Amino acid sequence: MRVVRAVVGTVGELAITAGVLLLLFVVWELGVVGFTTNRAQAATVDTLERQFAQPTPTTPSTPSTSSPTDTPTASPTTPAPVPLPPPGDPFAILRIPRLGAAWAKPVYQGVGLDVLAKGIGHYPDTQLPGQVGNAAFAGHRAGHGNPLIDIDTIRPGDAIVVETADTYVIYRADRSEIVPPTDVNVLAPVPDQPGAAPTEAWLTLTSCEPKYGSTNRFIVFAKLDRSVPRAEGLPADVLAAPGGNG
């Protein structure tokens, strides 16, 4: 009888220990990591803003570029091609007013876990923001500061702004869908139409679905509204918080 009691007692204590461990993990992931990540990302956004504000229209990082790009000829529809950002470097700021008036996250080149721990990632094989085709981004839904936790609240027509060194690229959300993790068609130059020749500039956001799982992916597609040269400044109304369910 004493042996049974000891065994049952130990099993019970182990179960309680496991429960406390899981609880501590949630506290760590959503609390500690979220806090430090959000602070680091806000600092990165500040740094990028300062770099972008510098009068010299050079690339934000690594002055030695291998490709001598042609002179920027900015037109409202097709902005000047941005030199390809080095992997793992922040090169843009993503702003989504629906997720908060001050919501701003750094965009890095690459979608590895190490990159996504620092901010939003740009799929290296997709177009750059503003280019004809599809610029695809990935971001964490839960964890690492929950950058895209409310991605499901984005409504058609909502502004999604990608701020690069020389341009504000303004997209408008078109539609969202939930797809299996292997559905690479969402990254196609014309989203969901693999093989089709692109004539418009699209943006694809990918994140987790469900919120605290990863069995599927939540996708938001947005279409280019217009590109505004940095010199002209971002129109104030673009970042105004959208009302209702628009």
Next chain:
Amino acid sequence: MYAALWRLFPGGRLAKTLQALLLFAVVVAILFIWVFPAVAPHLPFEDVTIEPTTGATS
């Protein structure tokens, strides 16, 4: 398990309680600093990208 640990601590009830809290704090610190950061990348909700094959998180 924990009862044995409790008996192991020297001193009175107050001293034992303080030691237990200290031990818990040390365990939490080890978890937060070393264990959880190592475990987190292997958990499912870290996957947010679209990949041609599942499980190939780069």
